[in-house]
Structure formats: C-alpha cells, structure tokens
Amino acid sequence: MNEFALIDRFFRRAVHDPAVRTGIGDDGAVVVPAPGCDLVFSVDMLVEGRHFLADAAPATVGHKTLAVNLSDMAAMGARPRWALLAGALPDFDECWLDGFTRGLFALADRFEVTLIGGDTTRGPRNFCLTIIGEVPAGAALTRAGARAGDDIYVSGTLGDAALALAVLQGRATLGDADFAMVRERLETPEPRVALGERLRGVASAAIDISDGLTGDLQHILDRSGVGAAIDVALIPRSMPLATLIDCAQRDLALACLLAGGDDYELCFMAAPSSRQVLAAIALEAGMPLTRIGHVTATAGIVVRDEQGTPLATLPRSFDHFG
C-alpha cells in the first residue's frame, strides 16, 4: 500500500460540514469561516514512549491525540470544528492504524470535528494534531484575565491519570476496579468542551490542566499578574486517590493531586458574584465544579494543607526539558 492509498483507506471520509470547500486530497484544505467568529488554533505533538506507551491500545492513542487538543479548545471556550493530523509511522501496520483511526474518529464524531488534512511519513511513531475552533468575536477565554478576589475552580477530579501512571510504573498499587477507573482517565481523557463553551462571559481566565494543577495555575497567575491561595482539602479527588492521601502513600498521592498532569480538567477563575451561575452550570454539565481557593494580589501560589499550614515546597509539575 502506498502513502496515498493509506490516506484514502484510513483517513479520508465523507465530509458533512458545508463550511469545508476542500478537504483531504489537495495541497491545502479550504474552509469558510463563520462571520462574526474568531478562530482558535492549537497543536499538540504526542511521541511514543513519552505521551503514550509503546504497548498502549492503538484506539486509546487515537483518542488521546485528539482529546488533548479538544481540551485546549475547551480551555479557550472555543467550539472545535476542524483538525489536521500529521503522523510518523515506523511501518505500515494495518491493524494498528485501524485501531488508531477508530479511536480518533469515534471522538471526532462525538464532537463533530472534521479531519480536513494531514501528512504521513515514515519515522519514529509520533502524531501531531492541529485543531481549529470557532468562538464569537472577542469571547475567547484566555489566561490573562484573573483578578485578585476571584474564586478559583477546577472541574471533575484531579490526579487520577498520574496515579494510573504511578501504578503502571510500579510506584503504587491499586485494586483492579480502581486501577481500571484511573487508567481510563489516563488513556481516554474526556475533554471538557461543553463546559468551556458555557464558561464564556463567566470565567475571567481559564487553562486546561495538562502538566499539573500548580504548574498550570502558575501560567494563569503569570499572565494575569496575580497570585493564588488554594487549600489541599478542597481539591476534588476520586475515591482511590482520597484513600491513598489519607493513609497509605500521602506524598505520592499529593503529588498526583497537585502536580500530576494529564488531567484535562479545566482550572478557571470567576468573580464571587458568579457562584450561583456556576452552580447551575455544574448541574447542567453533570460534573462537579469545585472552588479550591481564590486569587490574591501577591505573586506566587500558597497551598495550605488540611490544617491550614502552607506547604513549604510544592511537588514539581511536568516539564519536558526540566
């Protein structure tokens, strides 16, 4: 099978989006942007052995390749519309590609994202997905709008993906059912796209938690020129992680919660006057939105433990070049 037959067989599908004038199969894809909308772009590169394990089920790799980008759209309050996928493959493995595209397109279909272009080459396995979303003009959420006095929220629960990785690496143990749950969070994260769209005009700043809560929160503080005080006791956690924090492996579990990464939950700020609106949004979204602290005028993050004592050092967030 040559490169073009491979694209035809695995990646080209009927396009149902009338905004797409030209999709896969030309030098470029052509789309008609909606009047009155800004466009939002994001790109993520996933490398085998670093972002996914060599023996990961290919469908989960396909899912995650798109999910991490959808999560960026969620953090911007954008509606994801189109994607381009470039991939390096060590060989032509039909079965692997079949699984990968199944995972990718299942998620794309759920979020009505159209694959409009890409590139394939041989090389160490690596996927690079570019996502394009739309947002009403000027309405994108950014990292720059947090103000002292704002509440700080996170969606869902944090630390599960990092806990799964710790188990896979032999640094922690869990029962089968608990492991299955956290492993799903690691391998097939659910991007909070509907939540992100709903936060337009409500959140003053937002980010998705990919590198770990404190590290990603710090990006907002840097851009907004503010600080934060948060309480460990308030950070939402799953039952398996809660158990570890309370008894067995407090340090590891705290590191998962505060700096684990791969959560793909949203961290955002909003004025205290928005608390009722946010309670309604949480109900609508069917997902907890938990207030974990507030924005301060002084730079830096203060993390208080369950007794209200500030932690002397914070676990380090993920850094590819640290």
Added chain:
Amino acid sequence: MNEFALIDRFFRRAVHDPAVRTGIGDDGAVVVPAPGCDLVFSVDMLVEGRHFLADAAPATVGHKTLAVNLSDMAAMGARPRWALLAGALPDFDECWLDGFTRGLFALADRFEVTLIGGDTTRGPRNFCLTIIGEVPAGAALTRAGARAGDDIYVSGTLGDAALALAVLQGRATLGDADFAMVRERLETPEPRVALGERLRGVASAAIDISDGLTGDLQHILDRSGVGAAIDVALIPRSMPLATLIDCAQRDLALACLLAGGDDYELCFMAAPSSRQVLAAIALEAGMPLTRIGHVTATAGIVVRDEQGTPLATLPRSFDHFG
C-alpha cells in the same frame, strides 16, 4: 532551561499582525479572519534522517520546515498568514535551536508569516508545521479544475534538489560550483508564493512539486478526471542537470527531472487563451513559466522523449510507504 523558558527564548517574538488577538503563550491562538476570505490550511511533518540529514545546518532545517508549507500555500493561490510549530527535540541544544530558529524566522519575516503557537517535547528530532493562509472566497486553486486542451506549465527548473541528493549519496558527481547551486535548491527551496497568488483566476488547477513531476501531475489528473501528454525536451532544467542528461548519466538525470521531488516549483494548467497573460506573469515574477505539454481527455500520462517516442516506463516518484 525548562520548556517554557525555551519557548520564550527561541520562539516568542513581538507580534505585529493586528489580526492576532492572542499569540504564543495561551492554550490556543486567537485570530480574526478577514471578511470575504476563505482560510487555507496545510501541515507537513519533517523527520530527521528522512526529510533532512542529521548533519544538515540547523538554519537550513528551519528554512525548509516553513518553506515546504509555504509551497503548499503557493499551490493553493493563498497568502500565508500564520503558522504553528510543534517540535520534538532529542536534547536541549542551544546552538542547534539558535540556528534552526534563525532559518525559520528569516523566511517567516520575508513572507510576513506570524508564528502564533506550537508545542515542544522531547523525542527523536521531528518538526510539524501547520500553515494558515487566506484567499478571496472561492478563489483557491485546487487540483480539480484541469480540462482537456489546457496547457501544462511548470515554474523554474526541475530536478536540481534530487541531483544534489544523488551527489550527497555518491550516485553522481558535480563540480563545486554546480554542487553548491543544486544543494541550495535542496536545502533552502524558495516557495513560489507570489506566483501562486498571481495565478488565481488564470490557472485551472495547480500543485506544488514535492514528490516529483509525474507523480504530482498524476494527482491533478486523478482529481480532474483527465490525462496529460508532456515532452521531456520541454521540461526546464538547470545547466548542471542538462549536461548530465545530454552526456554522462542520462537515466539518473531523467529520473531527477521527471520524478526527483523536493522541487517546490508549481505545476499548473491554464487555457491556451491565457498564454499572453502567463508570459506577463513570468516577466513580473522574474521566473520562467514553461509550457511542457497539454491536458488530454484520456487518463494517464504520456511522456515523449526528445525524438517524440513515448517512454515505456516512468521513473517512480517518491512514496513514504511504497
């Protein structure tokens, strides 16, 4: 240096484009598309050892990473505007990155392209660049419009990059000055952006020659449902390649000309009534536009040699999975 310091130091620059609301440093980049324009997207992945040699000068790698994408914009008749760059790096090599970004930004500045986002990770060296261009609504050039009777043109000269690669691989020899010339074509190709924009409304179909003339021409024929007859004698070539074809290594030189790839010239079709306009465009562009044959109603490509005899077999174009 951590990942974010690396981005700040090597990739973040002042943004002068008023259409960019949010550039590097958020979960996504936000741009305001121009009313009345379609958007054109393309992505290319360049893998070390495959698209560039491990010992290539980093500035040439930076140049080529952007150039191959600009060439896609040229083939679509689009004006390139914004780029996102994802890169995997095996290590943090300041000197390499400095050269790479110098090559990248020198070309970006020449074409007024703004880098608005990206991603960096550790991994086998690999760059994935997404380019976004604008074109008046409905005016994009595609591969689909060629009609029987149209003339077939190529810009510049073909085969030089493939000849340089043949020399580097010890399959051919050239004098120093000739080698320097063809090597420049291989390492720092010049995308034909102004030409592509000028061909809007004139060319019926267009493609950029990245995999080789006959292979890329075949993509247009497939999409347009037509065939082609071209003459070897008419295909424009540099002096070094002409010398090889006429004497020393005819087979290798012919393969470079017809199927070498990495040319980044444009191949396009136009009605015979456009010949005068195209002569004027060539003058304006300061670059030969050469008529090498015509579009036929019958599928397939007939390549006639210097005596008018059809070649029995065509050299194979590049295929990553062939």
